[in-house]
Amino acid sequence: xKTLLNKHTLFLFTVPAFVLYTIFFISxxxxxxxxxxxxxxxxxxxxxxxGLSNFIEVMKDEQIRNSLxxxxxxxxxxxxxxxxxxLFLALLLNSKIRxxxxxxxxxxxxxxxxxxxxxxxxxxxxxxxxxxxGKGLNIEFLSVNILASPTLAxxxxxxxxxxxxxxxxTILFIAALQSVPAELIEAAKIDGATAVxxxxxxxxxxxxxxxxxxxxxxxxxxLTLFDYVKAMTDGGPGxxxxxxxxxxxxxxxxxxxxxxxxxxxxxxxxxMGGISIIQLKWSSKFEVK
Amino acid sequence: MKISxxxxxxxxxxxxxxxxxxxxxxxxxxxxxxxxxxxxxxSKVEIEFFQLKPEAVDTYNEIIKKFESENxxxxxxxxxxxxxKNVLKLRMTSNDMPDIFIAYPNEAEFKKYVEEGYIxxxxxxxxxxxxxxxxxxxxxxxxxxxxxxxxxxxxxxxYNKAIFDQLKLSVPKTFSELIAAAEKxxxxxxxxxxxxxxxxxxxxxxxxxLIGMEMGKENADQFFADVIEGKQSTANNEVLGQVADKIIExxxxxxxxxxxxGYDQAISMFSTEKAAMFINGIWANPSVIKAxxxxxYSMFPIPATEAGNTKVxxxxxxxxxxxxxxxxxxxxxxxxxxLSKTETAQLFADKDKSPSVxxxxxxxxxxxxxxxxxxxxxxxFEWLHFKWPAGMEGQFNKEVQTLVVTKSKDDFFKRxxxxxxxSKK
Numbered sequence: 001x002k003t004l005l006n007k008h009t010l011f012l013f014t015v016p017a018f019v020l021y022t023i024f025f026i027s028x029x030x031x032x033x034x035x036x037x038x039x040x041x042x043x044x045x046x047x048x049x050x051g052l053s054n055f056i057e058v059m060k061d062e063q064i065r066n067s068l069x070x071x072x073x074x075x076x077x078x079x080x081x082x083x084x085x086x087l088f089l090a091l092l093l094n095s096k097i098r099x100x101x102x103x104x105x106x107x108x109x110x111x112x113x114x115x116x117x118x119x120x121x122x123x124x125x126x127x128x129x130x131x132x133x134g135k136g137l138n139i140e141f142l143s144v145n146i147l148a149s150p151t152l153a154x155x156x157x158x159x160x161x162x163x164x165x166x167x168x169x170t171i172l173f174i175a176a177l178q179s180v181p182a183e184l185i186e187a188a189k190i191d192g193a194t195a196v197x198x199x200x201x202x203x204x205x206x207x208x209x210x211x212x213x214x215x216x217x218x219x220x221x222x223l224t225l226f227d228y229v230k231a232m233t234d235g236g237p238g239x240x241x242x243x244x245x246x247x248x249x250x251x252x253x254x255x256x257x258x259x260x261x262x263x264x265x266x267x268x269x270x271x272m273g274g275i276s277i278i279q280l281k282w283s284s285k286f287e288v289k
Numbered sequence: 290m291k292i293s294x295x296x297x298x299x300x301x302x303x304x305x306x307x308x309x310x311x312x313x314x315x316x317x318x319x320x321x322x323x324x325x326x327x328x329x330x331x332s333k334v335e336i337e338f339f340q341l342k343p344e345a346v347d348t349y350n351e352i353i354k355k356f357e358s359e360n361x362x363x364x365x366x367x368x369x370x371x372x373x374k375n376v377l378k379l380r381m382t383s384n385d386m387p388d389i390f391i392a393y394p395n396e397a398e399f400k401k402y403v404e405e406g407y408i409x410x411x412x413x414x415x416x417x418x419x420x421x422x423x424x425x426x427x428x429x430x431x432x433x434x435x436x437x438x439x440x441x442x443x444x445x446x447x448y449n450k451a452i453f454d455q456l457k458l459s460v461p462k463t464f465s466e467l468i469a470a471a472e473k474x475x476x477x478x479x480x481x482x483x484x485x486x487x488x489x490x491x492x493x494x495x496x497x498x499l500i501g502m503e504m505g506k507e508n509a510d511q512f513f514a515d516v517i518e519g520k521q522s523t524a525n526n527e528v529l530g531q532v533a534d535k536i537i538e539x540x541x542x543x544x545x546x547x548x549x550x551g552y553d554q555a556i557s558m559f560s561t562e563k564a565a566m567f568i569n570g571i572w573a574n575p576s577v578i579k580a581x582x583x584x585x586y587s588m589f590p591i592p593a594t595e596a597g598n599t600k601v602x603x604x605x606x607x608x609x610x611x612x613x614x615x616x617x618x619x620x621x622x623x624x625x626x627x628l629s630k631t632e633t634a635q636l637f638a639d640k641d642k643s644p645s646v647x648x649x650x651x652x653x654x655x656x657x658x659x660x661x662x663x664x665x666x667x668x669x670f671e672w673l674h675f676k677w678p679a680g681m682e683g684q685f686n687k688e689v690q691t692l693v694v695t696k697s698k699d700d701f702f703k704r705x706x707x708x709x710x711x712s713k714k
Contacts, residue, residue: 042378127550144545238691239691250687255683255684257680
């Protein structure tokens with residue numbers, strides 16, 4: 001009797017979250033899947049079923065290929081730099097330095113700001129401050145707004161994204177570093193392992209689960225890149241920084257191709273799901289069992 | 290033990306139901322909480338005016354104040370949000386239309402709203418009697434009127450009079466004179482044009498104007514209709530090639546970081562005298578004056594290759610429509626009638642600095658005189674995109690923006706061909 005009651009109670013506790021999740025995430029997803037099979041423009045009262053023709057169109061679309069290439073390259077760079085920099089910062093902030101708590105909060109600070117605010121602030125920095133410095137220091141490529149250059153604009157966005165994006169991974173890495181048992185490291189030391197060996201064979205395996213989460217979160221942030229681009233370049237110059245997120249937005253709201261926009265987002269969903277599964281399978285090999 | 294278990298059980302059930310009730314109450318509209326407030330102003334009818342033009346907020350507030358003092362039982366709430374056009378569309382689909390809203394009756398999108406039945410037929414309203422009949426006819430859909438037009442827009446080149454005087458420049462009559470003037474300004478160390486290519490429409494309107502002017506409005510309409518059908522290619526059109534060259538040439542005289550500057554930044558460059566000219570619509574006038582009330586400037590039309598060919602492009606800038614689902618038809622119609630009065634329209638024109646389509650209204654604003662003269666002399670034509678399928682204008686602007694960055698005419702024409710063909714339904 002007692003266990004039965006407990007089971008019910010536990011189940012009931014999941015109801016609110018489950019209901020909300022269904023209403024706000026699951027049902028819109030199926031709704032989207034439904035609309036991707038139509039030619040709905042976003043406001044008409046009726047629309048036709050067009051089957052899979054939206055998906056076929058997506059495969060042929062040059063713009064989508066262009067923004068997929070940009071988004072993929074961007075995401076790879078973002079994940080790489082985020083992991084490296086946040087790991088480096090975590091190692092620094094975990095060592096015994098002076099004002100450790102102060103520096104930890106300094107590095108965490110960007111995380112509390114909204115993406116759009118950060119984008120707009122850096123927009124001004126790129127527009128006013130950097131060219132001023134570039135001219136003063138005679139660095140040619142910095143003397144004009146780098147967001148105006150089709151080749152450099154993406155690095156402008158990337159650097160802002162990394163600046164804000166490393167804060168939470170850093171905290172996660174610090175937590176993971178503290179979970180490494182001190183006696184294991186000590187034992188390795190006694191066995192004569194060098195600092196590099198200790199880091200590779202003792203510390204890294206404890207960091208893998210956290211690194212997995214960080215990679216997946218950053219991957220998701222990179223592939224769904226929207227806010228920074230909207231605030232800083234709006235996909236320009238030309239189409240140089242047109243991320244998939246921006247493209248979907250433009251299709252749905254600027255060009256009245258709502259169902260087509262949804263189709264692109266569904267394709268993006270499958271790409272992301274696929275990458276996440278592969279990534280999880282691959283990295284679980286290195287984890288501490 | 291048993292009691293405590295039972296207690297936990299019912300406690301949790303109770304908590305959960307309270308929680309979920311609270312959550313769902315949050316989802317549904319908050320009518321119950323708003324009710325007591327409403328009852329205190331029982332006789333007052335509130336209508337929402339969804340206003341799409343950020344630069345006109347103050348002007349409409351003034352008009353609303355006057356309207357409310359004449360009609361004490363009606364309260365008009367002006368609502369202006371960022372990205373208003375998209376918000377309006379979303380509110381349409383979610384059955385939450387504002388009572389009155391700003392519309393752009395020339396555009397293909399507006400015709401679709403009408404076809405979908407979102408907009409009230411106001412053909413028999415008194416408000417329309419005071420409107421220039423030619424304009425009214427030009428926006429009828431199936432012989433019915435769905436909006437009250439108020440003002441016209443057109444575009445031209447803003448120029449700084451002090452800089453022009455200092456360099457002894459006169460108003461350019463041809464495009465090559467314009468480039469020659471820009472060259473002199475550049476030599477004097479001033480940026481000739483405050484270009485803002487980050488906002489694609491600011492580049493798009495230049496192309497829209499130049500194509501219509503050089504090709505001739507009727508030819509251009511026919512040409513793009515053929516492109517949509519796939520009978521013609523933009524790549525083979527000589528005039529279009531020349532326009533693309535001109536658009537690219539103008540970029541030599543813009544700021545080095547033009548492609549990262551937006552509309553607001555361009556206005557600020559021009560009003561702080563960092564740039565001598567600024568190509569945009571007359572709707573920018575209130576913002577320019579606000580940014581620098583002492584600026585001495587005027588406007589001239591974008592010149593054609595041949596002096597005699599210069600024309601101005603125009604469309605209806607702001608019209609007001611009533612939603613088909615409004616609960617307060619009478620009150621909304623009253624507000625429209627108030628807007629159409631000569632005194633109200635005069636007040637609007639004085640503030641908005643735009644030519645009015647309401648009878649008896651005169652705008653006395655020097656900078657636009659040069660453009661309105663072209664309108665009066667019928668040296669004018671309507672925006673090209675009014676004849677294009679809905680959504681095509683945004684795509685066109687994006688392609689022009691890409692052209693000015695990549696400078697690749699071949700890609701530009703290829704993309705235009707594709708997109709025009711795709712836009713066919």
